[in-house]
Amino acid sequence: MQTGSISVQTENIFPIIKKFLYSDQEIFLRELISNAVDATSKLRTLSNRGEVTGELGDTHIEILIDNEAKTLTIRDRGIGMTEEEVMKYLNQVAFSSATEFLEKYKEGSIIGHFGLGFYSAFMVANQVDVITKSYKDAPAVKWTCDGNPAYTLEAADRDFRGTDIVLHVEDESKEYLEEGRIQELLTKYCKFLPVEIKFKDEAINNTSPAWKKQPSELTDEDYIAFYQELYPHSDQPLFWIHLNIDFPFNLTGVLYFPKLTNNLEVSKNNIQLYSNQVYVTDNVKEIVPEFLMLLHGVIDSPDIPLNVSRSYLQSDRNVKKITSYITKKVADKLHDLFKKDREAFEGKWNDIGTFIKYGMITETKFDEKATKYVLLKNLKNEYSTVEEYKEKVKATQTDKNGKIVLLYSNNPIEHHSYIESATNAGYDVLEFDVVLDNHFMQHLETKNSDITFTRVDSNTIDKLVDKDEKRESVLSDDVQDELKVWFTKRAEADKATVEMVALSPDEMPVVITKPEFMRRMQEMSRMQGNNAFGNFPETFNLIVNTNHTLINEKLLNLESEEEKVELVDYLYNLARLNQNMLKGQDLASFVKKSINFLG
Numbered sequence: 001m002q003t004g005s006i007s008v009q010t011e012n013i014f015p016i017i018k019k020f021l022y023s024d025q026e027i028f029l030r031e032l033i034s035n036a037v038d039a040t041s042k043l044r045t046l047s048n049r050g051e052v053t054g055e056l057g058d059t060h061i062e063i064l065i066d067n068e069a070k071t072l073t074i075r076d077r078g079i080g081m082t083e084e085e086v087m088k089y090l091n092q093v094a095f096s097s098a099t100e101f102l103e104k105y106k107e108g109s110i111i112g113h114f115g116l117g118f119y120s121a122f123m124v125a126n127q128v129d130v131i132t133k134s135y136k137d138a139p140a141v142k143w144t145c146d147g148n149p150a151y152t153l154e155a156a157d158r159d160f161r162g163t164d165i166v167l168h169v170e171d172e173s174k175e176y177l178e179e180g181r182i183q184e185l186l187t188k189y190c191k192f193l194p195v196e197i198k199f200k201d202e203a204i205n206n207t208s209p210a211w212k213k214q215p216s217e218l219t220d221e222d223y224i225a226f227y228q229e230l231y232p233h234s235d236q237p238l239f240w241i242h243l244n245i246d247f248p249f250n251l252t253g254v255l256y257f258p259k260l261t262n263n264l265e266v267s268k269n270n271i272q273l274y275s276n277q278v279y280v281t282d283n284v285k286e287i288v289p290e291f292l293m294l295l296h297g298v299i300d301s302p303d304i305p306l307n308v309s310r311s312y313l314q315s316d317r318n319v320k321k322i323t324s325y326i327t328k329k330v331a332d333k334l335h336d337l338f339k340k341d342r343e344a345f346e347g348k349w350n351d352i353g354t355f356i357k358y359g360m361i362t363e364t365k366f367d368e369k370a371t372k373y374v375l376l377k378n379l380k381n382e383y384s385t386v387e388e389y390k391e392k393v394k395a396t397q398t399d400k401n402g403k404i405v406l407l408y409s410n411n412p413i414e415h416h417s418y419i420e421s422a423t424n425a426g427y428d429v430l431e432f433d434v435v436l437d438n439h440f441m442q443h444l445e446t447k448n449s450d451i452t453f454t455r456v457d458s459n460t461i462d463k464l465v466d467k468d469e470k471r472e473s474v475l476s477d478d479v480q481d482e483l484k485v486w487f488t489k490r491a492e493a494d495k496a497t498v499e500m501v502a503l504s505p506d507e508m509p510v511v512i513t514k515p516e517f518m519r520r521m522q523e524m525s526r527m528q529g530n531n532a533f534g535n536f537p538e539t540f541n542l543i544v545n546t547n548h549t550l551i552n553e554k555l556l557n558l559e560s561e562e563e564k565v566e567l568v569d570y571l572y573n574l575a576r577l578n579q580n581m582l583k584g585q586d587l588a589s590f591v592k593k594s595i596n597f598l599g
């Protein structure tokens with residue numbers, strides 16, 4: 001037997017390994033299995049080159065739990081190591097890279113995904129045995145280390161090629177002797193490793209996942225089946241993009257468009273990052289633009305540096321290129337779908353619209369491309385691109401300043417009468433009802449200086465698209481002022497502004513409008529949830545139609561003050577009712593009064 005001491009440093013790294021890496025403890029299994037996979041892949045490469053002759057035989061990797069001996073074993077049938085190689089790779093290479101890793105870890109500059117390698121075994125074991133036999137004609141050896149820098153190396157009796165890593169699991173880590181826990185870790189980290197992994201005599205991985213294949217080899221059913229493998233029990237994806245690039249960096253993957261729920265948060269953390277089929281993380285924030293995190297699927301790239309700090313990762317040129325490549329691919333795929341089958345694209349709009357709008361608002365690169373196919377939907381369920389829509393309404397909806405006014409409603413039921421007026425005037429009304437739409441409209445206004453969005457209830461029909469055409473009032477200014485006083489008295493309590501306006505006699509006698517600008521300010525202050533915009537009061541305008549006979553005949557000719565107050569109050573409430581603002585006691589007395597009128 002041979003003994004020696006691994007460490008040339010003064011500091012003993014084992015206690016540090018145990019203490020510092022507590023939160024990432026479970027990655028030891030991935031590290032050791034990755035080494036087993038590497039050893040097997042190397043053997044296959046040598047065999048392909050003819051440097052290993054004869055049958056390779058079985059090359060699967062096994063995970064074994066021995067509850068009596070309290071050991072967890074990772075067994076491979078890879079290249080194995082000779083005695084010299086054990087000395088070199090475990091005592092020098094692995095040890096010094098572990099030391100280096102720990103130095104960086106202490107500085108806090110490690111992302112924590114990869115690096116510790118073989119020595120991560122000491123996070124959970126108080127003794128590690130390596131029993132190995134090289135593919136070369138050399139005797140098997142056993143290396144043992146019990147967590148202090150001293151190790152022993154002795155001859156072992158093993159008659160088959162490959163390596164056993166035997167972990168003597170310490171008490172605090174005894175969860176790693178539980179089948180359930182190991183199963184969980186294998187599912188998380190090893191599901192798509194390229195060498196077959198067996199646990200309890202069952203293969204746990206798919207060695208050639210869809211993303212590693214050529215798109216031409218795969219049918220739609222294959223993609224859908226792979227999606228189910230990644231996300232069991234979920235809805236079918238809408239469509240997918242196969243990423244496949246080897247220059248200037250290496251990246252493969254399949255990204256799926258899921259059926260989106262309106263709650264954007266729910267679907268984050270769904271893209272999995274792999275490095276050569278080894279699972280790394282589902283936190284891809286630094287690598288994928290935010291809006292793309294709504295997608296599902298897999299990205300696999302050995303070129304994404306994993307051993308560096310997050311801030312470095314964000315500024316890394318490779319990562320930047322990867323990000324913009326993925327963005328471009330997604331944008332182009334959507335454009336393809338739009339061009340090839342517009343009807344199908346429109347059919348998917350409910351599911352992909354939010355995603356596209358979000359992308360346009362947050363990613364300039366994506367915005368540039370998506371402008372061509374982002375769709376606006378009107379209340380007749382017709383879809384148009386922004387350019388198409390401008391053409392469509394230009395003739396009727398251009399205002400005195402030359403801006404095209406795009407009318408919309410976020411609640412067609414509440415806005416029914418306003419929509420009816422707009423439609424009668426020959427206008428088109430868009431439907432916008434997603435939370436995101438407020439931002440999206442502003443975004444489009446910024447990008448298109450010739451358009452402006454106005455909610456359908458924000459002004460009287462004559463002013464909605466302000467063409468500076470003035471209708472004559474049948475009442476003189478003096479009489480208008482006289483009548484205005486009655487309305488002002490009633491509206492004062494609600495801080496509403498009264499305006500006497502000459503509308504068509506067919507329009508309502510009294511209308512409540514909520515000016516677009518005021519409403520946006522209110523919404524903004526509500527969304528910020530603070531006083532950044534002041535506490536914007538819920539204000540509105542009360543528009544009195546001086547051309548309506550209820551105003552210019554009935555009200556004007558009433559004798560008593562009492563009767564005037566009563567009619568004004570009734571008309572005022574009618575306008576509130578029309579805006580869904582009449583509630584509770586006010587609504588009840590309004591209904592009672594109406595019944596009295598009829599009776």
Ligand code: ADP
Nearest residue numbers: 035036039080081089090094116117118119163
């Ligand atoms: P890395 O995998 O990054 O090289 P590790 O610390 O994980 O670093 O492993 C150090 C070295 O030990 C490997 O490069 C390899 O040469 C050797 N090694 C570890 N595990 C095995 C194994 N199961 N079979 C053969 N060689 C191994």
Ligand code: MG
Nearest residue numbers: 031035117118
């Ligand atoms: Mg390794």
